[in-house]
Structure formats: structure tokens, C-alpha cells
Amino acid sequence: MTTQYLDHKLECPFCGVIRLNIPADAKPTTPIHCAECGEYLGTWDELQTDFEQQGGTDGVFRLDKGRIQKLNSSG
Template identity: 70%
Template sequence: MAGEYLDHLLECPYCGTIRLQIPKDAKPTTPITCADCGHYLGTWDEIQSDFERQGGANGVFQIEKGRIRKLN
């Protein structure tokens, strides 16, 4: 992993935050938006895939209730 911060689909290109609005019943095709500004970020499948590419699958980050944090 290149740095300490997530980027790509996880970071909102409009407001720069990483807060996702994820419905409880999200399916792979569910559209995901920024919880702060409401802009579209991608489908739930795209978001999860991007998260895994950036170290999420290796225990570097944790995603829970639309919030992502770096693990120590």
C-alpha cells in the first residue's frame, strides 16, 4: 500500500471525505453515495472491490456502517 489514506472510489471527489451512505440491505448493484454531500461514488460491489484493493482484505482498514478507519 502506497500511503496511509484510502483513495479512489472510497474518497469523495467532491468534498474529500470518506463517509459512505450504505443501506442496510445493500446488494452488489446498490448505488452508494457520500454521506456528507450526497454525490454518487459507485455501486456497493465497486466500493467493496476498491476497499479490498487498498488493503481492506489484509486487515489494514476496517469498514463498518459506512465508516472506514485505519487499523493500528
């Protein structure tokens, strides 16, 4: 069963928000920082991998163009 909360690398361990500063031309090795506090969160590849391991597009959230959107759940 998929959880309704993201954790691991997507949530900033410093300020607790999930707000990523992702350049439009991000490559797998591009460093990604928290848009709230500026702390380093990992490479773009690491963050995408972490998102996919937490359900990716089959989960409760969708990552599209650097934005995380909560999907409506049925039932």
C-alpha cells in the same frame, strides 16, 4: 507496502471525505452516495472491490458494516 490513506472511489471526489451512505440491505448493485454531500460514488460492489484492492482487511483500514475503521499500526 500498504499506504496509510485510502483513495480512489472511497474518498468523495466532490467534498474529499470518506463517509459512505450505505443501506443496511445493500446489494452489489446498490448505488452508494457520499453521506456528507450526497454525490454518487459507485455501486456497493465497486466500492468493496476498490477497498479490497487497497489492502482490504490486511491493510491499515477495515470495512465493517459500512463503516471504515483505521486499524492500529504496530511499531
